[in-house]
Amino acid sequence: xxxxxxxxxxxxxxxxxxxxxxxxxxxxxxxxxxxxxxxxxxxxxxxxxxxxxxxxxxxxxxxxxxxxxxxxxxxxxxxxxxxxxxxxxxxxxxxxxxxxxxxxxxxxxxxxxxxxxxxxxxxxxxxxxxxxxxxxxxxxxxxxxxxxxxxxxxxxxxxxxxxxxxxxxxxxxxxxxxxxxxxxxxxxxxxxxxxxxxxxxxxxxxxxxxxxxxxxxxxxxxxxxxxxxxxxxxxxxxxxxxxxxxxxxxxxxxxxxxxxxxxxxxxxxxxxxxxxxxxxxxxxxxxxxxxxxxxxxxxxxxxxxxxxxxxxxxxxxxxxxxxxxxxxxxxxxxxxxxxxxxxxxxxxxxxxxxxxxxxxxxxxxxxxxxxxxxxxxxxxxxxxxxxxxxxxxxxxxx
Amino acid sequence: xxxxxxxxxxxxxxxxxxxxxxxxxxxxxxxxxxxxxxxxxxxxxxxxxxxxxxxxxxxxxxxxxxxxxxxxxxxxxxxxxxxxxxxxxxxxxxxxxxxxxxxxxxxxxxxxxxxxxxxxxxxxxxxxxxxxxxxxxxxxxxxxxxxxxxxxxxxxxxxxxxxxxxxxxxxxxxxxxxxxxxxxxxxxxxxxxxxxxxxxxxxxxxxxxxxxxxxxxxxxxxxxxxxxxxxxxxxxxxxxxxxxxxxxxxx
Numbered sequence: 001x002x003x004x005x006x007x008x009x010x011x012x013x014x015x016x017x018x019x020x021x022x023x024x025x026x027x028x029x030x031x032x033x034x035x036x037x038x039x040x041x042x043x044x045x046x047x048x049x050x051x052x053x054x055x056x057x058x059x060x061x062x063x064x065x066x067x068x069x070x071x072x073x074x075x076x077x078x079x080x081x082x083x084x085x086x087x088x089x090x091x092x093x094x095x096x097x098x099x100x101x102x103x104x105x106x107x108x109x110x111x112x113x114x115x116x117x118x119x120x121x122x123x124x125x126x127x128x129x130x131x132x133x134x135x136x137x138x139x140x141x142x143x144x145x146x147x148x149x150x151x152x153x154x155x156x157x158x159x160x161x162x163x164x165x166x167x168x169x170x171x172x173x174x175x176x177x178x179x180x181x182x183x184x185x186x187x188x189x190x191x192x193x194x195x196x197x198x199x200x201x202x203x204x205x206x207x208x209x210x211x212x213x214x215x216x217x218x219x220x221x222x223x224x225x226x227x228x229x230x231x232x233x234x235x236x237x238x239x240x241x242x243x244x245x246x247x248x249x250x251x252x253x254x255x256x257x258x259x260x261x262x263x264x265x266x267x268x269x270x271x272x273x274x275x276x277x278x279x280x281x282x283x284x285x286x287x288x289x290x291x292x293x294x295x296x297x298x299x300x301x302x303x304x305x306x307x308x309x310x311x312x313x314x315x316x317x318x319x320x321x322x323x324x325x326x327x328x329x330x331x332x333x334x335x336x337x338x339x340x341x342x343x344x345x346x347x348x349x350x351x352x353x354x355x356x357x358x359x360x361x362x363x364x365x366x367x368x369x370x371x372x373x374x375x376x377x378x379x380x381x382x383x384x385x386x387x388x389x390x391x392x393x394x395x396x397x398x
Numbered sequence: 399x400x401x402x403x404x405x406x407x408x409x410x411x412x413x414x415x416x417x418x419x420x421x422x423x424x425x426x427x428x429x430x431x432x433x434x435x436x437x438x439x440x441x442x443x444x445x446x447x448x449x450x451x452x453x454x455x456x457x458x459x460x461x462x463x464x465x466x467x468x469x470x471x472x473x474x475x476x477x478x479x480x481x482x483x484x485x486x487x488x489x490x491x492x493x494x495x496x497x498x499x500x501x502x503x504x505x506x507x508x509x510x511x512x513x514x515x516x517x518x519x520x521x522x523x524x525x526x527x528x529x530x531x532x533x534x535x536x537x538x539x540x541x542x543x544x545x546x547x548x549x550x551x552x553x554x555x556x557x558x559x560x561x562x563x564x565x566x567x568x569x570x571x572x573x574x575x576x577x578x579x580x581x582x583x584x585x586x587x588x589x590x591x592x593x594x595x596x597x598x599x600x601x602x603x604x605x606x607x608x609x610x611x612x613x614x615x616x617x618x619x620x621x622x623x624x625x626x627x628x629x630x631x632x633x634x635x636x637x638x639x640x641x642x643x644x645x646x647x648x649x
Binding site: 293294296297298299300301302303304307311312315316319 | 455457480481483484486487488490492494495496497498507508511512553556557560
């Protein structure tokens with residue numbers, strides 16, 4: 001008998017075939033397609049017309065810097081740019097070295113950088129140079145990452161870990177560094193404030209959450225009940241109350257004579273305390289997904305408890321809950337808009353203050369649409385990047 | 399019970415009892431293994447055979463009696479337990495490979511972190527072990543990309559990487575498709591012939607006949623009968639042994 005070799009049935013490709021298959025397959029689908037098109041047209045036409053003719057987008061371009069950084073000193077903006085360049089460099093390097101895992105984020109950053117450069121050009125603003133430079137740096141470091149010898153690569157994780165404290169130092173400044181004069185956090189604002197809170201709170205709360213999740217499964221009753229009590233307490237109250245508590249109570253916990261930290265730090269503390277509880281539950285879900293056999297196999301090899309946790313259990317547990325962890329990241333990003341209630345100027349609050357300027361009265365739609373697209377754009381970019389990362393890290397798991 | 403000379407024995411178990419809640423799983427097991435012996439344990443499911451070998455490396459805790467492995471008695475002292483575990487390799491029914499690590503990393507992990515073997519040396523001996531179990535070309539794949547038989551051979555290599563004095567096998571071929579059982583048994587036969595001390599829970603009677611030094615028939619938490627393969631297969635004394643053998647050998 002000869003072997004039977006057959007090609008799989010050919011798929012019909014092309015836009016026309018797609019249209020026919022998905023939109024015009026039967027007479028009622030044709031009808032529904034046209035109905036939907038008509039509906040979309042009647043709904044969207046006024047909005048598009050408004051945004052192209054009536055809308056006063058000048059409110060955005062005139063206040064763009066305010067939206068982005070609030071009252072951050074204008075002569076110190078180079079620090080923000082430097083943070084962006086460093087991010088570009090790290091993303092490029094990661095793309096070159098980690099390949100697929102970082103490619104999603106790098107591509108998104110590349111696209112965003114180019115888009116911002118174009119917008120800058122259209123608005124006759126000089127920032128297009130900075131954005132183009134960022135893109136150039138990203139691409140340059142990508143090339144560097146491709147040719148870097150394996151020995152230099154292990155530094156990358158360390159560089160990422162150092163990046164966040166470094167950015168905080170850059171933005172906040174320090175009395176001890178002459179060219180980095182301190183910028184008090186109460187004049188941070190806009191997207192800068194939103195992102196700083198998001199990043200710091202997320203970066204700190206994840207390890208705390210892991211500790212809490214492990215604590216919740218601990219055999220030591222004190223540790224276990226503390227963890228359970230903490231998690232349930234934080235999950236049982238609204239974020240707003242935690243923010244208020246952090247704002248009002250942090251000074252009380254400090255010894256007399258110590259100047260209480262300013263509102264931004266207190267807000268960040270509140271977010272960390274709150275977020276850690278949620279991350280703990282995410283991680284716990286992951287820990288439960290790792291089977292008993294994995295513990296037994298590790299024990300049978302003579303691995304100690306801490307080694308088993310760090311090399312066998314946690315890597316699998318965290319991988320299993322990457323979507324949940326990223327989900328918490330995103331919701332924290334959106335929740336930062338609550339800092340307005342303790343008097344901070346995040347991007348949404350800046351929007352409201354812009355509306356109070358006499359020349360831009362009545363531009364609510366423009367301002368809130370802008371804020372809407374900022375939040376949405378960031379989350380879309382983040383979602384895309386993280387999904388690519390999940391796919392890349394899922395290799396070999398099946 | 400008469401006093402027996404067990405100074406030569408690498409595993410000594412005296413009157414081992416274990417309960418799962420109120421269920422009496424092990425009812426006084428006395429089973430000693432000499433260095434270099436291949437001991438096969440068989441019996442119906444629920445007879446306590448798996449539980450017994452899991453007591454040897456303390457994956458289960460016995461509640462009465464004594465277990466002494468390589469001169470160290472198993473107690474609650476975690477240092478003792480970890481020391482014994484690194485001397486005793488174990489192969490599981492469900493392989494239990496680490497799915498997030500490559501084959502090579504699975505094998506290198508314990509030697510590098512428990513034995514502090516330098517990376518290069520660990521890699522080299524891992525590759526040698528993979529050659530020994532016949533799949534050096536799979537070194538950089540993930541467990542999920544291998545067949546069951548290949549995974550179980552990796553699991554054997556992983557256990558051997560710690561250079562154990564004793565190997566425990568807990569139904570190593572029960573989760574495998576028939577055509578893959580042979581490739582795993584071949585590796586185990588080779589291992590037995592190399593002089594490894596082995597304690598094997600299995601129903602592969604062909605394997606037992608070929609390499610077992612002694613066999614133990616477990617039922618309801620007790621050793622019903624023991625002896626050389628010849629004695630067990632040709633002249634079983636107990637009715638329960640005869641019945642069980644006839645059931646598993648009939649087809």
